[in-house]
Amino acid sequence: MKRAKLFVLLVSIAIFLTNCSKPQPTQMPITQTDGDVTAVLTLLPDTPTVMNPTILSLTIKDADSQPITGASVAFDLTMPGMAMPPNNAQATDDGSGSYDAEVTFTMAGDWQIQADVTYPGGSAEFTFDLTIE
Numbered sequence: 001m002k003r004a005k006l007f008v009l010l011v012s013i014a015i016f017l018t019n020c021s022k023p024q025p026t027q028m029p030i031t032q033t034d035g036d037v038t039a040v041l042t043l044l045p046d047t048p049t050v051m052n053p054t055i056l057s058l059t060i061k062d063a064d065s066q067p068i069t070g071a072s073v074a075f076d077l078t079m080p081g082m083a084m085p086p087n088n089a090q091a092t093d094d095g096s097g098s099y100d101a102e103v104t105f106t107m108a109g110d111w112q113i114q115a116d117v118t119y120p121g122g123s124a125e126f127t128f129d130l131t132i133e
């Protein structure tokens with residue numbers, strides 16, 4: 001009986017410590033839909049930090065869940081709370097419906113990642129909200 005109680009206590013402490021030491025995870029990937037196009041944004045690292053390079057990767061699929069290849073994807077990073085210097089990146093097509101670009105978040109706070117997608121047959125626009133600690 002005593003041992004069981006001690007065990008429960010130790011497990012509780014372990015769970016508590018595990019949760020506390022975890023870095024604040026950004027909820028990634030983020031999925032959004034605009035018309036026929038569904039986009040999934042992933043970040044590397046998934047919790048970006050200020051003034052360090054972050055790889056944005058946008059995977060786009062059509063209404064039939066087929067990857068959209070041959071598109072042009074441009075990222076525009078802004079902060080909704082203030083005017084910031086232009087922060088843009090043209091993504092590189094990996095040939096399988098995924099488009100990557102390296103960006104830098106230049107200060108902590110709330111950011112908006114806009115992705116402009118132009119593909120054979122149409123265009124789509126996505127806006128992702130992200131807080132950089």
Ligand SMILES: [Cu+2]
Nearest residue numbers: 079082084107
């Ligand atoms: Cu700012």
